[in-house]
Amino acid sequence: MSDSGSILLVRASGFGPLPSVFEQRAGERALWRVFEKAGLPVDVIGAPHTPVPLPAMISLFERCGHELGDRTFGLEIGFEMQKAWGYGLWGRYGATADTLGKAIRRYNLTFWAHASDGRLELVEGEKATLWRHVKRQPGQSAVQHIDHLIGPMIIIARLFLGPGWLPEWVEVPYQRDSDAHLMEDRLQVPVRFGCKGTGIAFKPGDLDIRKAGNAAETSRIITLREVTADNALSRAPEPARAMSAIAALRLLDGRTDIEGAARMAGLSVRSLQRQLLEKGYSYREIVTIARNERAVSLLRETSLPIMEIALLLGYEDHASFTRAFRRWMGCSPLEFRRFRQPVVLA
Structure with missing residues (x-):
């Protein structure tokens, strides 16, 4: 057991629809069992703003995927996530930007309000721009949890680029495994393994696209001050x-x-x-x-x-x-x- 490093936290909202999807497929008893094995109370399902330790969150994703024998479980959970504002005020703050580039920069600058693990960053290249999440403490086996990050990133991009948009490619930090073709078939885009983080690539000009229409969900203006006030993860010194x-x-x-x-x-x-x-x-x-x-x-x-x-x-x-x-x-x-x-x- 390691005694070094800080304790990493994420919001319980990061589960997304995992509990309901898993229960539909495996039953209530199985749901209670995987939560217990992950060290999490089932009641946290009804408390999405509750901070939970990241290792417990990762453990839950991996245990659910293993229980179902489903290599793409995490990926599917990601695509089942509600739109960006399913992440509370932090999600809404980014989604209300007028261009995709501004939305991504908002998320990058305020990621600490959602989780204490790692960072979001934008990497500009000659032929494409990569938006990725880089973990601060890599190492824990987390294929299902890593894959679930892909869907929300694509969903956010589609708010600006349209419902049928696909990235130029997807990157993940783990090495290619024997069942990786299943996620490639689901994504229908090239996947690059063994990269620095989890990300999606945009064509030149994508980040300048303005959002079409005025979705009712984004009608309220969210300010950075509100995002900061909503953050319950940094009100006292560590630990x-x-x-x-x-x-x-x-x-x-x-x-x-x-x-x-x-x-x-x-x-x-x-x-x-x-x-x-x-x-x-x-x-x-x-x-x-x-x-x-x-x-x-x-x-x-x-x-x-x-x-x-x-x-x-x-x-x-x-x-x-x-x-x-x-x-x-x-x-x-x-x-x-x-x-x-x-x-x-x-």
């Missing part, structure tokens, strides 16, 4: 930022143990404790903050019984939760709910 996200993610299953959190972060328990201490944090403090935030959300936004909320937060009984909540908020959960009219979400 406290990432561990806060992991703690909140694991609370969806009511899990708070440090061993599981360290494992999800790719660290030993000792290394995690040391790194947090260096920044003035403890794992217990981070879990307490995450519990508090989730408790307040559940009390305000649901009508769940307080005992059930206590169990969801990893407490053994009602009394333990009540004592902890009173320390945080100065009142009991019941008093908090009575004084603040809950907004029950459908």
